[in-house]
Amino acid sequence: MMKTIEGGVTAAKGFTASGTHCGIRKNTSKNDLSLIVSECEASAAAVYTTNLVKGAPLTVTKEHISNGRARAVICNSGNANTCNADGIEIAEGMAQLVADSLGISADDVVVASTGVIGQPLSLEPIKAGMPELVSKLSSDGGHEAALGIMTTDTVSKEVAVEFTAGGRTCRIGGIAKGSGMIHPNMATMLVFITTDAAIAPEMLQKALSGDIANTFNMISIDGDTSTNDMVTVLANGMAGNDEITAEGEDFTAFMTALNTVTVSLCRMIAGDGEGATKLLECRVSGAETLDTAKTVAKSVICSSLLKAAMFGADANWGRVLCAIGYSGADVDVNKIDVSFKSAKGEILVCKDGAGVDFNEEKAKEILLEKEIEISVALNSGEYSSTAWGCDLTYDYVKINGDYRT
């Protein structure tokens, strides 16, 4: 029994959030600072980018949640605080500002930043914005916080669900920012998830690490793994369920709810990729191993040529085969079937690794939709996997041709 509810990152009991424009960005109509706070100490878990170049906030966050506990998240957009000589000091300063304002320990603050790499980030605007940020904290504040972490995102990304664990109604929700430099590896973009379920830190970390392998790590917008990717979950236990301390029915219920939230955010992130006009979902089935299924799905979703073809609503399935062929996965090319699917129907374009006659007009109609599924049947085993991405458009080039100015 699970249902989607409103409220995003503040849907769970005991969480408040807010967002404001503090002046890191020149555009005063856009929030650039967000705060999420739990009423009581929460179990905390996180996963981080595998990029060797890591944003300073990640180093600080890792240290702060090393005891499995946290109370608050602060995040700015407009500046990644990465490759700056004073990065750690600034990130620590952000945590201290939150600690001072809320009367909590700086060690309980998760710090995140997103935006341009290699430009000094000043504490001044953050300090100046702190009073407003704190005064705006509210259990309806999830949306304002979602706005504050956006960069080139065109829509805010929020979701929440209600589920049952230990006989209690629990809630889990989250917010995310996409939109470019997205090709996660062990972690992803910025995602903040909150839940009122009671769960021990080690089980929370286990749930998160297990989940991202099939969700955030299966998205690619542009093949670039960011320096600042991070997903965090805070679980404050206010739902009153018995703390989840081991695998079992409650843990499974929690994992399922978490997965609903993360898949939903994945689709939002992919569909709002920089310049994107379409969400692409590649579903691979019949793989001999899970690894093969994932490798093939990611290779297809990452192909610039296929992404451009999807932008043009062109059923150029040869590019799907090509991307499977160079993926590095060990597959029997002569067994592969490919079809394209959307709200307008489904069309088989390749059978046993070779082209089939198909109606080009029907294919066009299917591919003109906003959500396209690329189905790849490997017909060699039982494993399947899904990857998410978007089309490659003029606007991606436009956005990234002059991002800094």
Added chain:
Amino acid sequence: MMKTIEGGVTAAKGFTASGTHCGIRKNTSKNDLSLIVSECEASAAAVYTTNLVKGAPLTVTKEHISNGRARAVICNSGNANTCNADGIEIAEGMAQLVADSLGISADDVVVASTGVIGQPLSLEPIKAGMPELVSKLSSDGGHEAALGIMTTDTVSKEVAVEFTAGGRTCRIGGIAKGSGMIHPNMATMLVFITTDAAIAPEMLQKALSGDIANTFNMISIDGDTSTNDMVTVLANGMAGNDEITAEGEDFTAFMTALNTVTVSLCRMIAGDGEGATKLLECRVSGAETLDTAKTVAKSVICSSLLKAAMFGADANWGRVLCAIGYSGADVDVNKIDVSFKSAKGEILVCKDGAGVDFNEEKAKEILLEKEIEISVALNSGEYSSTAWGCDLTYDYVKINGDYRT
């Protein structure tokens, strides 16, 4: 003593070539069929794509030159003859048509195709075009052949040099086609090289395999490894030098000449990448291992974000650091220096892994040029490597959004 000469693939003694429009393409003003012929049997070597999906012509060529010998190359554009049920039959048919026309063995014919994947290729137009193709064979025909293998290339790609081996003047030259689906792995796009140097097949293969690791395998246009990539060299020995059968002075002279030809073609291919306005050259120095140098250079040149920034002449060096960080290479990020360089000068933008103050106007001036060098000093060792690529532009999206029609 080496000098650049005219003549491309027909610069070497005893080679003739031609190109014609036979009707595979609708556009009658564009050659779509090329032929290269050696007066006598030649040593032959080739490298092929590592894509599991392989064009039928590659399978046929591999078989034909398994004895280290060949006499002719036939290549069509407009259709890749890949993922077609009758592909092998058609590729064999092309070789047989050449054999019948020239009175040679079909086993001595290299076959190549480039164009759309998964559309049946008919022998009819090729058969119909053969008489004209053969009658036009000429020692000035290199340019016509270069035109016949082009797809979305905007310029033909030809080069030749003269060098000395065994006291004799030798020549080596080649033609290439780029332009999209280029991210070679052990082989590359289509490149046909001819030389009148006498060299044993196994030494020719050794020279070629050694060379491409630092040349064609270091180009990336869009991260897509084609199904039809192939580089072949024919060496007919007509320069009269003592056959090169082992390493030594002559082999070194041959390798150097070959490398001049291949680097030159690499730069032409990268600079004429689909939609490209700029040639990007990433020079990595100071790496602890050659592998690290190559991995870093390729990662930088493949970054969609950096490619888009270069299109916008935006000195967004954070994207260079980011691409190094996710490359998988083991580097000390805090030792990295980055500078941008062109005919307008050079500018240091990152020192010891952090940004330095630089003149944005000067950077813009440098980056507005057509050939940009991205210099990465890892300051950790003695190895260096160069990779070539191009910027990501609106036209790449346009060309690939509707390639088939």
